[in-house]
Amino acid sequence: MAKPYVIGIDMGGTNTAFGIVDARGNVVASDSIKTGKHSNFDDYVDELHEAVTRLINNNDAEGKINGIGIGAPNGNYYTGMIEGAPNLPWPSPIPLAKKITEKFGITCLVTNDANAAGVGEMTYGAARGMKDFIMITLGTGVGSGIVVNGQMVYGYDGFAGELGHVIMRRSNGRMCGCGRTGCLEAYCSATGVARTAREFLEIRKDDSKLRELDIASITSKDVYDAAVAGDHLAKEIFEYTGNILGEALADFTAFSAPEAFVIFGGLAKSGDLIMNPIKEAFDKNVLPLWRGKVKILFSEMKEADAAILGASALGWEIKE
Amino acid sequence: MAKPYVIGIDMGGTNTAFGIVDARGNVVASDSIKTGKHSNFDDYVDELHEAVTRLINNNDAEGKINGIGIGAPNGNYYTGMIEGAPNLPWPSPIPLAKKITEKFGITCLVTNDANAAGVGEMTYGAARGMKDFIMITLGTGVGSGIVVNGQMVYGYDGFAGELGHVIMRRSNGRMCGCGRTGCLEAYCSATGVARTAREFLEIRKDDSKLRELDIASITSKDVYDAAVAGDHLAKEIFEYTGNILGEALADFTAFSAPEAFVIFGGLAKSGDLIMNPIKEAFDKNVLPLWRGKVKILFSEMKEADAAILGASALGWEIKE
Numbered sequence: 279m280a281k282p283y284v285i286g287i288d289m290g291g292t293n294t295a296f297g298i299v300d301a302r303g304n305v306v307a308s309d310s311i312k313t314g315k316h317s318n319f320d321d322y323v324d325e326l327h328e329a330v331t332r333l334i335n336n337n338d339a340e341g342k343i344n345g346i347g348i349g350a351p352n353g354n355y356y357t358g359m360i361e362g363a364p365n366l367p368w369p370s371p372i373p374l375a376k377k378i379t380e381k382f383g384i385t386c387l388v389t390n391d392a393n394a395a396g397v398g399e400m401t402y403g404a405a406r407g408m409k410d411f412i413m414i415t416l417g418t419g420v421g422s423g424i425v426v427n428g429q430m431v432y433g434y435d436g437f438a439g440e441l442g443h444v445i446m447r448r449s450n451g452r453m454c455g456c457g458r459t460g461c462l463e464a465y466c467s468a469t470g471v472a473r474t475a476r477e478f479l480e481i482r483k484d485d486s487k488l489r490e491l492d493i494a495s496i497t498s499k500d501v502y503d504a505a506v507a508g509d510h511l512a513k514e515i516f517e518y519t520g521n522i523l524g525e526a527l528a529d530f531t532a533f534s535a536p537e538a539f540v541i542f543g544g545l546a547k548s549g550d551l552i553m554n555p556i557k558e559a560f561d562k563n564v565l566p567l568w569r570g571k572v573k574i575l576f577s578e579m580k581e582a583d584a585a586i587l588g589a590s591a592l593g594w595e596i597k598e
Numbered sequence: 599m600a601k602p603y604v605i606g607i608d609m610g611g612t613n614t615a616f617g618i619v620d621a622r623g624n625v626v627a628s629d630s631i632k633t634g635k636h637s638n639f640d641d642y643v644d645e646l647h648e649a650v651t652r653l654i655n656n657n658d659a660e661g662k663i664n665g666i667g668i669g670a671p672n673g674n675y676y677t678g679m680i681e682g683a684p685n686l687p688w689p690s691p692i693p694l695a696k697k698i699t700e701k702f703g704i705t706c707l708v709t710n711d712a713n714a715a716g717v718g719e720m721t722y723g724a725a726r727g728m729k730d731f732i733m734i735t736l737g738t739g740v741g742s743g744i745v746v747n748g749q750m751v752y753g754y755d756g757f758a759g760e761l762g763h764v765i766m767r768r769s770n771g772r773m774c775g776c777g778r779t780g781c782l783e784a785y786c787s788a789t790g791v792a793r794t795a796r797e798f799l800e801i802r803k804d805d806s807k808l809r810e811l812d813i814a815s816i817t818s819k820d821v822y823d824a825a826v827a828g829d830h831l832a833k834e835i836f837e838y839t840g841n842i843l844g845e846a847l848a849d850f851t852a853f854s855a856p857e858a859f860v861i862f863g864g865l866a867k868s869g870d871l872i873m874n875p876i877k878e879a880f881d882k883n884v885l886p887l888w889r890g891k892v893k894i895l896f897s898e899m900k901e902a903d904a905a906i907l908g909a910s911a912l913g914w915e916i917k918e
Contacts, residue, residue: 362887409754410753410754410758424853424854426746426747426749426751426753427746427747427749427751429746429747431746431747431853431854431855432855433730433746433854433855433856434729434730434855434856434857435855435888435891436855437855437887437888438730438853438854438855439852439853439855440852440855440885441852441853443852443885444849444852444853445845445848445849445883446768447768448766448767448768448845449769456885456886457886458883458885525765525768528765529764529765529849530853532759532760532761532763532764533744533751533758533759533761533764533850533853533854534744534751534753534758534853535751535752535753535754535755535756535757535758535759535760536753536754537754563765563778565760565763565776565778566776566777567682567757568755568757571755
């Protein structure tokens with residue numbers, strides 16, 4: 279029988295947050311350490327082990343941990359390694375699952391952040407009971423976690439679900455961090471929204487509260503605040519963003535015919551400002567057989583807990 | 599234990615071909631009837647039953663059939679129905695699996711043509727042993743069968759894998775039969791190749807053997823013959839087609855990270871004429887992490903047998 283708790287670890291470039299999670303998706307206790315403090319990866323694992331053990335002991339959870347799940351940038355579910363993550367101080371590949379499993383004596387599974395969010399949504403969130411859905415994470419980048427037949431799609435090499443890098447504009451597309459042009463991520467990430475704001479402000483002449491800000495340092499939050507205050511240009515920026523995302527979701531539907539898309543991350547807080555144009559563009563662009571039939575939902579995971587929750591859900595996959 | 603044979607039925611608008619297939623993918627015997635002869639669907643089922651029973655009896659296969667698989671236009675694996683197929687004479691939906699199962703006393707599974715080809719390739723063809731691959735069928739249209747974790751992807755409603763209707767050209771895209779514009783199918787089907795030929799011949803002024811033909815009735819076969827004979831314009835038509843398909847496969851890789859793409863159908867006979875530009879465009883357009891790592895193969899199913907073989911493979915899924 280499964281033990282009553284799992285550990286979720288959200289490993290970011292700056293902080294590593296972790297928590298003890300129960301079967302209902304409650305984060306019983308959580309804490310964090312600095313990721314970049316140790317130039318040696320083994321020292322990082324030692325500090326993480328010490329901090330997690332303290333959390334376990336303080337919450338009477340010794341011997342009650344079913345497994346450890348880690349969401350990490352470029353984390354590979356099959357190999358348990360982190361491969362080529364630009365924001366981590368250790369040489370690639372990093373044998374994360376192996377080191378953690380050895381140090382803790384508890385089996386550890388690894389995946390990337392967006393897949394972790396997908397597993398979390400399926401285990402505790404808006405996609406409970408769904409066997410076919412696609413998680414779209416709108417943060418600094420655009421990530422995705424694809425679930426088919428109740429299973430996360432990892433692909434042949436473990437790197438499936440890079441939907442932020444599907445090409446949405448084949449001519450005059452924006453430069454993307456991946457070195458190509460026209461990727462979904464270049465338009466629909468938080469940074470993409472800020473780029474759209476700068477483009478609109480440069481090219482157009484109409485009034486906008488956004489003109490009062492320093493254009494070079496404008497953020498998606500600034501655009502949101504302006505839109506909520508009724509600014510027309512800011513609203514159009516969300517329409518532009520949602521329109522491209524809706525076009526993309528229409529194409530993704532032709533792939534796996536999901537029951538739902540679940541939208542997660544900072545931009546999801548924009549609510550109807552982004553959801554309305556997404557839905558409108560989706561129905562306009564999707565094959566007629568799916569028109570009006572695919573749910574587009576916001577995540578139901580609390581954002582503060584989501585990364586830990588998502589990672590922790592992997593801990594339930596372990597049967598020993 | 600599974601019985602030694604399965605029946606594969608390939609239901610087209612004109613003919614319904616069927617055969618007895620063994621576990622190694624040999625078509626032991628085959629025959630066909632006219633699909634459109636009966637305005638009443640039950641009469642069609644009666645004739646099909648009679649013809650298949652005759653084939654079974656003539657080949658000493660009574661009591662040795664493990665199951666029946668049918669590939670049919672718009673066939674839905676989950677419901678066993680044909681839903682909204684424009685080229686069939688019976689009212690939609692058609693309860694195909696139910697009627698066949700009842701009439702034959704043998705369990706019958708249904709899927710669409712492209713998914714059948716995918717199951718066939720996995721069971722008997724180039725994708726044997728692969729758990730993650732995508733079948734692309736290039737015929738009158740462009741179809742696809744997607745396999746993830748060793749399972750065909752049917753999606754929430756059974757209609758997944760409509761990759762011929764992913765949008766490849768968002769501005770000035772060609773009209774597609776689905777009512778939208780810019781679909782992959784409008785460029786990379788056999789009819790798409792013929793359209794490209796007509797466009798090239800109208801817009802360009804350079805010499806070509808194709809100018810000797812009646813432009814309005816030019817076919818992809820004409821373009822192939824001219825290309826093989828060294829015609830530059832015809833070769834460029836294949837480059838144009840392969841380039842768009844390579845761009846599409848690059849995007850599909852971001853979805854499910856397949857081990858391979860398997861190309862099937864009439865255009866696959868064009869060999870290097872189409873394969874070289876596909877591979878070149880794929881490597882140019884795919885995310886760097888997959889460059890040079892995804893196989894692009896031609897189907898290994900004999901075309902004459904492929905539709906029956908593909909459909910028959912469903913018959914092995916039945917465990918009774």
